[in-house]
Amino acid sequence: MVKKALLTYALAAGVVMGPLSTAGWAADGYARAASGPVGVVETRAPLNVREKPTVYSDVVKQLRPHERVLLVCQKRGGWVDGNPVWYRLHGSKGWVSARYVHNLQPVRPC
Missing domain, CATH: 2.30.30.40 (SH3 Domains)
Structure with missing residues (x-):
């Protein structure tokens, strides 16, 4: 049961934060878009x-x-x-x- 709850929280956090592979790009996306x-x-x-x-x-x-x-x-x-x-x-x-x-x-x- 604990593993299922942790998995649910991890998936929910991933949906809110977005995929890790693009998190760095998204953080500086505003600066890049300005160029x-x-x-x-x-x-x-x-x-x-x-x-x-x-x-x-x-x-x-x-x-x-x-x-x-x-x-x-x-x-x-x-x-x-x-x-x-x-x-x-x-x-x-x-x-x-x-x-x-x-x-x-x-x-x-x-």
Whole structure:
């Protein structure tokens, strides 16, 4: 009976506090949101960040799958799987294809 009560309290606390894996992000989410909209990398492999909004541009770094990134603005560039939109990343001189990044808020045009 004690174990069942402890489990119930633990589950209730988890619902109120949210999942632990995002608790750190949620705590500083206000500061991040003030800098720009957030996007999530939607790939299974690392995503290339390009110098310019085209797949023919040099790779400047890579992002991990499911990584959260700050987006500055969006611009039309080279088509990737039928999607011509690219996002400029905050704090980096790089671009990622919108085909592989899910924006969680609207992104202004560049």
